[in-house]
Amino acid sequence: MKLSASIVLLLASTTTLVSSIDLLSWDEAYVKADKLVNEMTLDQLADITTGRGLFIGKCTGTTTATTNPDFPALCLADGPLGVRGTPFASAFPAGITIAASFDKDALRERGQDMGAEFRGKGAHVQLGPAMNIARVAKAGRNWEGFGEDPFLSGVAAAETITGIQSQGVIAAAKHYIVNEQETNRMTHSVTIDDRTLHEIYLWPFARSIEAGVGTVMCSYNKINGTYACENDRVLNQILKDELDFKGWVHSDWLATHSTTKAVNNGLDMTMPGGWVYFGGALKNAVKNSKIEITRAKDMVRRIVAAWYKMRQDEGFPSIKMNTNNGLQDPGIDVQADHAKRIRQHGAASVVLLRNKNNILPITAASGIKKIAIFGDDAGLSRQGNNTSCSVVSKCDKGTLIQGGGSGASNVPYIVSPLEGITNRAKELSIEVVSSISDGKIAKATSIAKTADVTFVFAKKYSAEMSDHSNLKADNNVDKLIQAVANTNKNTIVVIHSGNAVMMPWESHPNITGILWPGLPGQETGNSLADILFGDINPSGRLPITIAKQESDYPADVYNKFEFEYTERLLVGYKHFDAKGIDPLFEFGYGLSYTTFDYTHIKVHHANNTSTKVSVQIKNSGDRDGAEIVQAYISYPEAAYEPPKLLRGFEKVFLKKGQSNQVTFQLGKQELSIWDVPSQQWVVPKGLFRIHIGASSRDIRQRASFHINS
Numbered sequence: 102m103k104l105s106a107s108i109v110l111l112l113a114s115t116t117t118l119v120s121s122i123d124l125l126s127w128d129e130a131y132v133k134a135d136k137l138v139n140e141m142t143l144d145q146l147a148d149i150t151t152g153r154g155l156f157i158g159k160c161t162g163t164t165t166a167t168t169n170p171d172f173p174a175l176c177l178a179d180g181p182l183g184v185r186g187t188p189f190a191s192a193f194p195a196g197i198t199i200a201a202s203f204d205k206d207a208l209r210e211r212g213q214d215m216g217a218e219f220r221g222k223g224a225h226v227q228l229g230p231a232m233n234i235a236r237v238a239k240a241g242r243n244w245e246g247f248g249e250d251p252f253l254s255g256v257a258a259a260e261t262i263t264g265i266q267s268q269g270v271i272a273a274a275k276h277y278i279v280n281e282q283e284t285n286r287m288t289h290s291v292t293i294d295d296r297t298l299h300e301i302y303l304w305p306f307a308r309s310i311e312a313g314v315g316t317v318m319c320s321y322n323k324i325n326g327t328y329a330c331e332n333d334r335v336l337n338q339i340l341k342d343e344l345d346f347k348g349w350v351h352s353d354w355l356a357t358h359s360t361t362k363a364v365n366n367g368l369d370m371t372m373p374g375g376w377v378y379f380g381g382a383l384k385n386a387v388k389n390s391k392i393e394i395t396r397a398k399d400m401v402r403r404i405v406a407a408w409y410k411m412r413q414d415e416g417f418p419s420i421k422m423n424t425n426n427g428l429q430d431p432g433i434d435v436q437a438d439h440a441k442r443i444r445q446h447g448a449a450s451v452v453l454l455r456n457k458n459n460i461l462p463i464t465a466a467s468g469i470k471k472i473a474i475f476g477d478d479a480g481l482s483r484q485g486n487n488t489s490c491s492v493v494s495k496c497d498k499g500t501l502i503q504g505g506g507s508g509a510s511n512v513p514y515i516v517s518p519l520e521g522i523t524n525r526a527k528e529l530s531i532e533v534v535s536s537i538s539d540g541k542i543a544k545a546t547s548i549a550k551t552a553d554v555t556f557v558f559a560k561k562y563s564a565e566m567s568d569h570s571n572l573k574a575d576n577n578v579d580k581l582i583q584a585v586a587n588t589n590k591n592t593i594v595v596i597h598s599g600n601a602v603m604m605p606w607e608s609h610p611n612i613t614g615i616l617w618p619g620l621p622g623q624e625t626g627n628s629l630a631d632i633l634f635g636d637i638n639p640s641g642r643l644p645i646t647i648a649k650q651e652s653d654y655p656a657d658v659y660n661k662f663e664f665e666y667t668e669r670l671l672v673g674y675k676h677f678d679a680k681g682i683d684p685l686f687e688f689g690y691g692l693s694y695t696t697f698d699y700t701h702i703k704v705h706h707a708n709n710t711s712t713k714v715s716v717q718i719k720n721s722g723d724r725d726g727a728e729i730v731q732a733y734i735s736y737p738e739a740a741y742e743p744p745k746l747l748r749g750f751e752k753v754f755l756k757k758g759q760s761n762q763v764t765f766q767l768g769k770q771e772l773s774i775w776d777v778p779s780q781q782w783v784v785p786k787g788l789f790r791i792h793i794g795a796s797s798r799d800i801r802q803r804a805s806f807h808i809n810s
């Protein structure tokens with residue numbers, strides 16, 4: 102089935118795609134895999150499915166090579182935003198940030214560039230993308246995924262995977278499934294109903310499988326009482342039977358809990374391994390007839406088929422995941438010119454939340470002579486050949502470009518916001534003064550008095566293995582923001598975070614601008630300057646809801662070993678819509694320096710397999726720019742769906758005065774709900790409404806259609 106909507110006009114494309122590898126189909130790959138696997142001994146089957154152990158080899162996880170027949174040791178490497186733990190690799194925008202671009206080309210290009218870097222390092226598998234849903238605003242790993250909406254996450258996951266795998270690198274869809282908080286992450290059990298599981302949490306994984314993903318990582322937690330990596334329902338029944346997943350399932354690190362149960366219930370590879378549950382134990386289980394030899398072969402066939410599918414048998418580079426720990430050979434430089442697109446994608450993902458009196462962009466005509474910059478987040482913390490931010494060595498000093506833990510990448514350099522803004526301001530002969538500290542409030546206010554406009558930088562650092570206890574910005578920076586706003590009538594707040602952050606100062610009359618660039622990667626300062634000075638017109642949109650207060654969110658982190666997803670389908674904006682709660686900034690929200698008019702909505706035809714709706718978009722302002730046109734649908738009442746769901750989006754670039762038609766094709770996938778009794782996706786009969794607009798709450802055109810059969 103085709104994904105999402107299509108657009109009937111020529112969109113401006115500013116980038117060229119890297120050449121991509123012509124992948125084999127699963128059928129072609131299985132023919133080759135069958136041949137190889139049929140020649141293998143039980144020892145060899147065990148070698149290929151068992152990781153060699155924690156911290157063995159240069160990769161995050163490594164298997165053992167076989168000879169006669171020959172199959173290489175596979176290198177599985179973190180993480181979802183770039184290569185981790187080896188120098189000369191790029192730091193790309195985080196998942197939550199690229200999701201904010203709502204730009205399919207950008208998502209795919211980032212995937213391609215990351216894939217090229219993993220390939221260059223000889224990593225067979227990139228351990229990403231992460232596609233868990235930001236169900237809980239305080240969850241520590243929301244920044245690795247694509248936000249709170251399954252449809253957006255599904256498109257983002259599929260585009261990322263297509264990009265990564267176009268380089269012949271196997272992508273890993275993770276963490277399967279309902280791994281939405283870090284607290285008790287290796288022990289908690291999520292109680293969830295089948296419909297919610299399918300419509301919210303499975304959706305991005307289903308789109309990943311359609312995109313041909315090679316491997317799926319099962320998660321730490323339990324689902325309805327059974328660990329994900331030995332859960333027959335989620336692995337065999339849903340992933341392999343219902344979704345027809347042909348690749349392999351590997352465990353998250355130390356998420357395997359058994360041999361026979363895990364293997365018979367669908368686990369194909371254990372990571373990082375060691376010989377506890379697989380290896381010798383697997384061989385014994387086969388010898389004792391607890392595991393059929395056909396199943397052992399099926400495990401390996403899935404791995405080998407994915408390897409053939411990506412054509413890794415045709416000259417895939419050798420492993421060069423060297424570390425820079427004083428050895429002579431720090432490995433290969435794989436960065437190429439990726440910095441260029443990192444900068445573009447960072448800019449495309451900046452969300453402009455407020456722009457009172459058109460304070461932005463800053464141009465020669467703005468009359469601004471002096472800019473003041475405040476906050477620890479504006480400056481540099483770490484530079485040069487830094488290895489990744491681990492869980493223990495937090496990278497929460499200076500400007501925040503990514504989170505911490507296994508989702509962090511190597512950081513080759515950082516162009517700080519201070520540097521990016523200063524360089525660009527020079528071209529306009531604007532003076533930049535600064536105080537890069539959250540605590541020196543008196544110093545900041547005395548500087549703020551002298552400036553025409555001030556920027557206060559705030560951040561919220563998130564990392565693996567820790568959820569947040571609140572949504573306040575770090576270091577009590579709210580005090581600094583308030584103090585600067587009390588002093589300077591043009592105070593602009595910039596927030597680097599992968600989580601929603603509460604904004605207690607938001608109604609201050611002097612806070613004329615608010616920007617949310619998320620976690621933009623190494624070019625952060627340049628990406629931001631491109632937006633602030635109007636070189637690029639902002640078009641980023643929030644992939645999460647920013648609430649007025651923490652208690653407005655539908656779910657919290659539970660410090661329990663068993664809990665239910667009681668909000669069911671009401672995740673993110675669906676909850677705010679259903680309960681009539683006004684958010685501070687809603688899902689899909691973001692401003693531009695120009696304006697767009699929406700007219701002429703038209704439903705061309707409607708039936709249960711293909712519905713076509715178009716709308717006319719005009720750039721009615723005085724600047725060229727891109728609009729993110731969003732299509733939400735409301736289901737017939739009897740379907741008991743949330744008030745509206747995102748089911749299409751398109752980024753449309755229009756020159757000032759230009760207009761064009763955007764068309765959304767809604768297929769069976771976009772119109773279906775999961776019917777539990779029949780265990781199928783079905784299109785409910787009745788009246789559907791379609792809402793097309795610039796955010797989930799800024800609906801500009803409405804129409805309805807009936808589906809009768």
Ligand code: NOJ
Pocket residue numbers: 161179180228275276353354507
């Ligand atoms: C645990 C994390 O959950 C996963 O995302 C990561 O890939 C592995 N550790 C390996 O570092």
